[in-house]
Amino acid sequence: MLSGIEFIKQSLGLHLFFARIMKEHAFFLEAGFSPRDTGFVRQADAFRREFDALLGEAVSLSNGVVAPGVLQSGEVITPFTLQAEMATIYFTGVPIPTELTQDEAGLAGGGIIIANPMLERNVSALNQRAIHATAALIQFKRNILSNVLSCKMFTFNYPLLITHIIREAELYLLQLRRLQSREEIAFEREAYELEFFWNRQMAEHAKFIRGLLDPEENNLISQANQFGNEFDQLTAEAKAAMDATAPLDKVTAESLQATEDLRGFKEQGTQGILPCQVKSIIIPLLGDHVLREANHYLRLLKLFAR
């Protein structure tokens, strides 16, 4: 059974990463519809605002509470997040609240050491709201995917991107439900599944980047392609480890190295996209978004590697 203190720390740490990921998914969907689908744009916008509010609430409860390692990992914000948001607002006209990002930059790590029943109740209520919002967002994403796959809708987001963001929302929802039932998370056991999960996500990021670069960016396209292949291989290795036909240690070490490399590639890419040095149809916030996910995965891998 999870202690009250661990429940608070883990819940808020999870929201700081995932509530932002969810609000950005809603934004990517919002920006990808065709002009015909105004109803879908409005729904996506409502989800985006709902997750802005959830993230804002998480931020307001987090100061001096969440583990310093979470704040330092670069999964909450990166040095590029604010600039990527400003460029994205400029390009789309969608009002992304950058003050949230500034508040996150000011968060101090810490660690409460004595029980705080009031904070625990607030966090539990926040988790409950996030569970409802995430379940609804999953339905919305599934509906879009089914429309796209049955030729009822066109969107500029790849079908695989929609599948990819459904999976991430499902992981957030699963972890929230476990926290709400005060389930202790055993990292040893989880490592297999999370390495399989995130290696596949990393492979797909590389493939999204490959497909969204300008066709003349040959060098970057070929690097992205290599990362895609490498992470396909690592996904297969993590699967073999899950089925107990291969040792996990080796997969963890290889995944750590490959994710460090991919992280560097994403960082360079984001740095190149912001001043238009890299030609692409990657919205700047997407570059920063996938960079944060690599940072999140690296923090997990370092825990698994211990």
Ligand SMILES: [Fe+2]
């Ligand atoms: Fe992702």
